[in-house]
Amino acid sequence: MALHVVAARTDPALFRLPWSRPLADWEDWYVVPLPLGLSRHVVRVVQVNRQFLAVKETEEAIALREYDLLRDLQRLDQPAVVPRGVVTGRTGAGGEPLPAALLTEHLHYSLPYRTVFQHGLRAEQVPALVDALVVLLVRLHLAGFFWGDVSLSNALFRRSAGGFAAYLVDAETGELRSSISDAMREQDVNVGVENIFAELMDLQASGDTDIDVDGFAIVDQLAERYHALWDELTAAEEFGADEWYRVEQRIARLNDLGFDVDELDVRTESDRVRIQPKVVEAGHHRRELRELTGLVAEDSQARKLLNDLAAFTAHGGYEDQDREAVARRWLANVYTPIVDLLPPEMRRTISAPEYFHEVMEHRWALSDAAGHEVDIHDSARDYVANVLPHRPPDTL
Structure with a gap:
């Protein structure tokens, strides 16, 4: 039987991997020791x-179906790993x-949830991890995707301005439709709980974390936060004709x-107006x-950077100037010089937007301790010297 590769872009180097051996037997020469989540399949990261x-070993039909699903999610700009081939x-x-193999891009600066806990996650940060999964699930449902196996294990997490952003990493049980029913959404929520x-x-039983987590409170939060966010994004709202x-x-809340x-x-009826986001x-x-x-960041990071840009605009008296011109000035005078202070050896362990947020x-x-505003460039130098060396990496 001839080796066959289905891929959007075929790299000839793929054919040099030892496909004639089970994935579990691949030597360290090929395998990159990056943290992986729990999986029912054999999974390895290769360069x-x-x-x-x-690389994930699975049945051929399942691999091809998941590859197609991930490509569809990529076209819809959903937060999921990028498929590379089967x-x-x-x-x-x-x-x-031997089993077929599904290939996806390793998500930069991401970690499985167990590694997030092992890297010093505090008990008060656990709700933020669940919130990230809630936002991911709502986004997928809005796009018409039924996950079928919602879990922390089937997602990867990136740090994002003090919180987290979640990405779907396993679409094996998923279905993509024009829309999904309320019953299917509730099934996803219940399975996730x-x-x-x-x-x-x-x-906790395995000893992978020493923090005390209230599992009942966390899963209650998942269901509550999911329904609150879904309603905010989709529910109809009525108000008087004089309350446009x-x-x-x-729209501002959204x-x-x-x-x-x-x-x-x-829709307007008599003296009432009804609106619903479509x-x-x-x-x-x-x-x-x-x-x-031109910067690419997670949404929470982007919001913090936009806030700093707004402060730069106000402090510089640039409110009447072209916003794109002011943004270029902020890039040249603030963002780029601060990012340039990040040591080269640290740039694979923390993304530039997350580093800038942490400098802020x-x-x-520092300003609170000093009782006056500390220069952001001085703050960045102090952060690099005294905080960054002790910060757990976002990727290994």
Whole structure:
């Protein structure tokens, strides 16, 4: 049986990997020792030229279906790992068939939840981890994706301005439709509650964390936060015909949550007005930052950077100037010089936007202790010298 690779872009180096051996037997020469989450399949991270790829062994039909699903999610700009290909037709040295392999890009600066806990996650930060999963689940549901196996294990987490951003890493049980029913959404939430409770209890029992986590409170929060966010994004709202300003207020609330409203359904009856968001798209702050500066960041990070840009604008008296011109000045005078202070050997362990956010947080702490505003460049030098060397990496 001939080796067959299905991929959007085929790298010839892929064919030099030892596909004739089970993935579990690949030597350290090929495997990169990056942290991996729990999986029912054998998974390894390998380096192909300069690209890190996650390789998962599974059945051929399942691998091809998941590859197609991940490509669809990529086209919809959903937070999921990027698929790179499927390898089929594998045979061992004795001619025995071997499982197919699904290849996805390793998500930079991301960690599985167990490693997040091992890297000093505090008990008060656990709700932020669950909130990240809630936002991911709501985004997927808005796009018509039924996950089928919601869990911490099936996601990867990036630090994002003091919180987390979650990415889907396993779509094996998923379905993509034009829309999904309320019953399917509730099934995802219920499965998530059961899985996450079991994962948190297993985490404590295994000794992988020394913090005390209230599993019941956490999963209650997941369901409560999911329904609150879903209602804010989709529920209809009625108000008087003289209260049109409430349309702007509703859009502003959605923007604050990081969502854009592309379409509203507005109906007027007698002296009442009814509005309902029809098309809601995540990434409001991320898109705004990218359009102004070209920087790519998580949405929470982008919001903090936009806040700093706004403060720079106000302090410099630039309110009447072109916003893009002011953004270029902020990039040249503030953001870039501070990012340049990040030691080269640390740039693989923390993303530039997260580092800039943490410098801002450090500046506020220094200013509070000093009783006056500390220069941000001095704060960055102090952060690099005294805080960064002791900070757990976001990736290993």
